[in-house]
Each structure stands twice: as structure tokens, then as C-alpha cells.
Amino acid sequence: MxxxxxxxxxxxxxxxxxxxxxxxxxxxxxxxxxxxxxxxxxxNLDLETGPGPCDSARVDVPPRMFNSEDWPLLTRLYESLGVESQVVDASKSFTVENESSWLQLGNQYRGGFSVSALLNSKVRGVAAETARLQAEVTEEALRAMTHELTLGQFLDREAYSDDFIFDFLFPGLASTVLTCSYSALLNYPAKVALLSLLNQVDRSPLRRTSLGxxxxxxxxxxxxxxxxxxxxxxxxxxxxxxxxxxxxxxxxxxxxxxxxxxxxxxxxxxxxxxxxxxxxxxxxxxFEYENVSVVVHRDDSFMPPKASDRMCFNFNSRQDRTDAMCTMWLNRFYPEWSESGNVYQTIRPTRMPAKDTEIVIAAMQRPIVxxxxxxxxxxxxxxxxxxxxxxxxxxxxxxxxxxxxxxxxxxxxxxxxxxxxxxxxxxxxxxx
Ligand SMILES: Cc1cc2nc3c(=O)[nH]c(=O)nc-3n(C[C@H](O)[C@H](O)[C@H](O)COP(=O)(O)OP(=O)(O)OC[C@H]3O[C@@H](n4cnc5c(N)ncnc54)[C@H](O)[C@@H]3O)c2cc1C
CATH class of the missing domain: 3.50.50.60 (FAD/NAD(P)-binding domain)
Incomplete structure (x- = not known):
């Protein structure tokens, strides 16, 4: 042995x-x-379930998601171990700091731009560029791409707009999929970043393990x-x-x-x-790493100002377009909770929540490709x-x-x- x-x-x-x-x-x-x-x-989070005894719930920090396209081996391993999983609420909002939310996408994995949202010219432009990226980034196109081309060079060469890059694409990549700074994103090999995007957007829904x-x-x-x-x-x-x-x-x-x-x-x-x-x-x-922090808190100011704009994943980009964070609304991520008070998990916070709302801060590192x-x-x-x-x-x-x-x-x-x-x-x- x-x-x-x-x-x-x-x-x-x-x-x-x-x-x-x-x-x-x-x-x-x-x-x-x-x-x-x-x-x-x-x-372990004590839930404020209103009158009566407090309930307690386990919160994964960070919450890790997967689907069978981008995580085929993990999916097989979980199946073999008997780990149960469920589909995650995919609704998203996009906000520029100190403004109202300019885009909300519903809980769906394909398309998602509503007809009423398309009345806004910024949304129309971003929807058109999303469709263009999906048409350009095919498996065949990615096979032909070399690792030398960076994501920054690709977006520049294909003339994507700043609205699309800095208010839509980068907030999602920096605070969820790739979890890194904008400078690391610009230097990321385009082939690697775009393949991951192709496998996670418009394919089978993202899942989380049911029991954490x-x-x-x-x-x-x-x-x-x-x-x-x-x-x-x-x-x-x-x-x-x-x-x-x-x-x-x-x-x-x-x-x-x-x-x-x-x-x-x-x-x-x-x-x-x-x-x-x-x-x-x-x-x-x-191999280089960047520090990433994740904060669990109850600070409502991290959500879009208008209640109807608040989604499961809420992206918030800085006015100067140098960074963005994502605040997950955990009551929506864990629909089985009996929680009455709102709990959030913010990934790569660009500011800290009010002290009396903070539950935990986790310091992590992420490798940069x-x-x-x-x-x-x-x-x-x-x-x-x-x-x-x-x-x-x-x-x-x-x-x-x-x-x-x-x-x-x-x-x-x-x-x-x-x-x-x-x-x-x-x-x-x-x-x-
Ligand atoms: C905010 C965030 C969100 C993420 N979301 C997702 C997601 O949705 N889906 C997904 O698939 N991935 C996600 N990831 C990435 C994923 O979590 C990591 O890729 C993965 O967990 C890394 O696993 P690992 O085994 O390589 O290393 P690690 O998990 O880093 O494990 C290394 C371990 O080694 C221990 N260690 C280090 N030095 C020593 C030492 N000298 N002696 C003893 N022990 C030591 C450390 O304590 C650590 O526990 C996310 C990451 C972050 C930061």
C-alpha cells in the first residue's frame, strides 16, 4: 500500500x-x-425569521456554480458521489454607481432583453453587440484563435463599444466568471476567456449544489x-x-x-x-494571483435603488469604468429560506458595507491567466x-x-x- x-x-x-x-x-x-x-x-447564518425562534442557514462563501457544458467532469463526479444540485435564478441587473439601474435581465438563460427595455438606445446597442459577439465567438472561431491575442486586443480589433465592454461585459467577467481586475481582464488570453463565456452563456443553466x-x-x-x-x-x-x-x-x-x-x-x-x-x-x-474579497452583509444600498430592479445578481460598475462588483441577493439565490430580512453577498466590493450590516468578510486569492x-x-x-x-x-x-x-x-x-x-x-x- x-x-x-x-x-x-x-x-x-x-x-x-x-x-x-x-x-x-x-x-x-x-x-x-x-x-x-x-x-x-x-x-452559518442566523436568519431573522420574524417572531419565534431564529432559523439558521448555511451560506456558501463564495457560492460556486457550474453547468454540464463548462464543468463536465465536475458534473460526473458530483453525480457519482450522489451530490444533488439545482438550477440557480439567473436574473441580473446592471447599474452604474449612483445611478438607477439601466438594464434588468429576467431569470432566463437565452436572450433576455425585453421588448420594453429595447426602447432605451443604450440597451439596444448592448443587445446588438451581445448578438454580434455570440455570432463571432463560435467554437470554430475559437479553435483558429492563438493564445497570443488578449481579450483587450480582441475587443479593440472588433470595435466593441465602451458601453458594451465597461457597463456590461466586464462587470460580469470581473465579478463573477473570471473574478479579477479590469487590467487582468484586458491581458487575459481572449481564447480562454471567450471559451468560458461561450460555455456559460446561452447554454444549459448554471446550477448550485442543493446542500451546499x-x-x-x-x-x-x-x-x-x-x-x-x-x-x-x-x-x-x-x-x-x-x-x-x-x-x-x-x-x-x-x-x-x-x-x-x-x-x-x-x-x-x-x-x-x-x-x-x-x-x-x-x-x-x-503563476500570478490577485486578492479577491467577498462580503456577506445586509446593506441595502448595494442593490439598485428601485425595488423592482433588484435581481439575483446585481452588477454595479464604477463611474470611472475601472472596476465593478456583483451583489448577490441571497434570499433569491436560496429560495428555500424562510428569511424575512435581506441578506447579500458581494463579490469584489468596490466599497465596504456599513459596519453594522456586515456579517463576514472573506479574503481569497484568484489565479490570473x-x-x-x-x-x-x-x-x-x-x-x-x-x-x-x-x-x-x-x-x-x-x-x-x-x-x-x-x-x-x-x-x-x-x-x-x-x-x-x-x-x-x-x-x-x-x-x-
Ligand atoms: C469569489 C469567487 C467565486 C468563485 N466562483 C466559482 C464558481 O462559481 N464556480 C467555480 O467552478 N469556481 C468558482 N471559483 C473558483 C474556485 O473556487 C477555485 O478555482 C477552486 O476552489 C480552487 O480549488 P483548488 O483546489 O485549486 O485550490 P484551493 O481551494 O485554493 O485550495 C488550496 C488549499 O491549500 C491550503 N494550503 C495552502 N498552503 C498550505 C500549506 N503550506 N500547508 C497546508 N495547506 C495549505 C489552503 O488553505 C487551501 O485550502 C470562485 C472563486 C472565487 C474567489
Whole structure:
């Protein structure tokens, strides 16, 4: 029986741990946070249900969504684990700060511009450019595109208007799909960003897990031999016939194989002591991250001023067109709640909610895709295929937008390379 250690319990580490257990290995999972990483920021919220006892609800922070087109492997994994899911309310509003909302799209996945909204010339222009983008960005057109073309260059070359880019397209990309700054968006490889957009817009509806991230985590972790929470590892060494991992308060631990499933920047720090791992450390340093915060709160001023304009996803862009945030109306995202008071979750807030309305602030990081990171992905895959005892997985380790899907795919890919056995239908999908 192989003794395998995994560092990091995000979706990639948990999926690999589950696969390694399925093939009969002894699995130890290390996580620096006090709770498993994938569910580490979620909260229990006391609901103000009016007179009578308070109800409590679990809120996923961040709320992660998927569909079968852009997340085929995750969908198969969830089905195989018995994770139930449901369609998310897709209604959206778009507002420029300090103004009234200029566009509302209903709870539908195709089209969505109402006839009355089209009376407004800005909406008409944006609807026409949305149709043009959908016609231009076909699978065939994307296949012909090189990774050198950035999203900024593509939009400039095709002469999309500032209204379309900064009041409609970028608010959605920056605060939901890609979760990054406008400068990172402009530099994003167009092929990667547009493929994700193509797969998420106008296809099958986005879904969320019915019982939240905690349910996924519970199902993936069920048979793991040894789970060590609040254990931040500080160094890793690869020797001829084993690997050692160390943390300040614990003895050195020995394993046959080590899977580093942390963020790339944390992984690079773990390798600084071992000369054999310096080349891969340089590869990991090529992945860049941006800080992303998510706030759960009850500040109504984050919603469009007019009650009838308030939707499930409410995008708000800055007047100077440099950034945007998305406020999710959680009472609509979780329609099963019995909550009477409004609760919101704002992703990448451009200002903070009033202090007395704040429930929790979560600080996270998101990898930024660029030409440099795409080339590092190839080097990392070469390292993982070369038979080292130390391998690397994570949502950053793929030539796509870093999402749950790429985390799962990287775990399946490595497990396949290591000759592990798992439900054959899942492996077939992974190598497609
Ligand atoms: C606001 C926001 C919204 C998102 N929405 C979606 C969505 O709707 N759909 C979707 O598919 N994806 C979404 N994502 C992306 C998705 O959440 C990530 O891609 C995915 O969770 C990353 O998983 P991972 O396993 O690669 O890494 P992580 O989840 O980052 O896991 C790495 C783990 O390693 C641990 N760790 C790091 N260093 C050490 C150390 N030295 N010792 C021990 N442990 C360590 C960390 O604590 C962490 O738990 C969103 C991301 C953000 C920020």
C-alpha cells in the first residue's frame, strides 16, 4: 500500500484524496486552515425569521456554480458521489454607481432583453453587440484563435463599444466568471476567456449544489485515513525512496508520494529548501494571483435603488469604468429560506458595507491567466509526467479559466498518470 500525502483540501486536493483512497492507498491530508479548504469560508447564518425562534442557514462563501457544458467532469463526479444540485435564478441587473439601474435581465438563460427595455438606445446597442459577439465567438472561431491575442486586443480589433465592454461585459467577467481586475481582464488570453463565456452563456443553466459545499466535502472525505487540519506545512524534500514534509510544531513526516494541491504561490514557498525541486519552483512562481474579497452583509444600498430592479445578481460598475462588483441577493439565490430580512453577498466590493450590516468578510486569492501562466502550465504538466515523487495539482494548473472543473481535471489527470483505478467513466472524461 502506497503512503500518499496531499497538501491542501480545496477541490483538487479532496478529489485526489478520494481517487487515491478508491485505489487502495493510505492517504494523509494536510490543511493549514481549521476547516477543510473548499468549505473554509462558508458560514452559518442566523436568519431573522420574524417572531419565534431564529432559523439558521448555511451560506456558501463564495457560492460556486457550474453547468454540464463548462464543468463536465465536475458534473460526473458530483453525480457519482450522489451530490444533488439545482438550477440557480439567473436574473441580473446592471447599474452604474449612483445611478438607477439601466438594464434588468429576467431569470432566463437565452436572450433576455425585453421588448420594453429595447426602447432605451443604450440597451439596444448592448443587445446588438451581445448578438454580434455570440455570432463571432463560435467554437470554430475559437479553435483558429492563438493564445497570443488578449481579450483587450480582441475587443479593440472588433470595435466593441465602451458601453458594451465597461457597463456590461466586464462587470460580469470581473465579478463573477473570471473574478479579477479590469487590467487582468484586458491581458487575459481572449481564447480562454471567450471559451468560458461561450460555455456559460446561452447554454444549459448554471446550477448550485442543493446542500451546499459542506455536503460535497463530506462525501469526498469519507474514507480518508488521516486528516490534519490547522497544519501549515513549511517545507518539502524529495529523497531517493521517499518524500518528507515538515511543519514547525510537528515531527518530520515520511511518505512515498506527495501531492501539492495548494495555490501555486504557496507551493513555490514549500520548495525553497530542496535543490532538486528548484526548477519546478521557478515554474510555480510564474503563476500570478490577485486578492479577491467577498462580503456577506445586509446593506441595502448595494442593490439598485428601485425595488423592482433588484435581481439575483446585481452588477454595479464604477463611474470611472475601472472596476465593478456583483451583489448577490441571497434570499433569491436560496429560495428555500424562510428569511424575512435581506441578506447579500458581494463579490469584489468596490466599497465596504456599513459596519453594522456586515456579517463576514472573506479574503481569497484568484489565479490570473496570462500567456506566462499558460506556458507554465505546460512545464508543470511535463514535471508531473516525469515520475517525480512530488507532483502539483490545482485549478490554476490548466490552460483554462481556473474553476472547480480545472481543479477536478488536474486531480484526475495526475491520478491517471499514477496508474490509479477509479470509476472508468470518470477517467474517460478526464482524458478527452
Ligand atoms: C469569489 C469567487 C467565486 C468563485 N466562483 C466559482 C464558481 O462559481 N464556480 C467555480 O467552478 N469556481 C468558482 N471559483 C473558483 C474556485 O473556487 C477555485 O478555482 C477552486 O476552489 C480552487 O480549488 P483548488 O483546489 O485549486 O485550490 P484551493 O481551494 O485554493 O485550495 C488550496 C488549499 O491549500 C491550503 N494550503 C495552502 N498552503 C498550505 C500549506 N503550506 N500547508 C497546508 N495547506 C495549505 C489552503 O488553505 C487551501 O485550502 C470562485 C472563486 C472565487 C474567489
Amino acid at each position: 502506497n503512503r500518499i500525502a496531499i497538501i491542501g483540501s480545496g477541490i483538487a486536493g479532496l478529489t485526489f484524496a478520494w481517487l487515491a483512497k478508491q485505489s487502495g492507498n493510505h492517504v494523509t491530508l494536510f490543511e493549514s486552515q481549521p476547516r477543510l479548504g473548499m468549505d473554509a469560508h462558508s458560514i 459545499t459542506a455536503d460535497v466535502v463530506d462525501r469526498l472525505i469519507v474514507n480518508i485515513d488521516d486528516v490534519r487540519l490547522s497544519t501549515r506545512l513549511t517545507s518539502v524534500s524529495e529523497l531517493d525512496n521517499h518524500v518528507t514534509v515538515s511543519c514547525p510544531d510537528d515531527a518530520e513526516n515520511r511518505f512515498d508520494q506527495l501531492i501539492v494541491a495548494t495555490q501555486a504561490n504557496s507551493a513555490a514557498k514549500l520548495l525553497s529548501d530542496d535543490p532538486k525541486l528548484q526548477r519546478v519552483r521557478e515554474t510555480l512562481e510564474a 496570462s500567456q506566462k501562466s499558460l506556458s507554465a502550465v505546460k512545464d508543470l504538466q511535463t514535471h508531473n509526467a516525469a515520475g517525480s515523487r512530488v507532483s502539483f495539482i490545482g485549478s490554476y494548473a490548466a490552460a483554462t479559466v481556473p474553476l472547480l472543473e480545472s481543479g477536478v481535471a488536474s486531480a484526475f489527470d495526475l491520478a491517471g498518470k499514477m496508474g490509479m483505478e477509479a470509476p472508468s467513466d470518470l477517467f474517460e472524461t478526464a482524458s478527452d
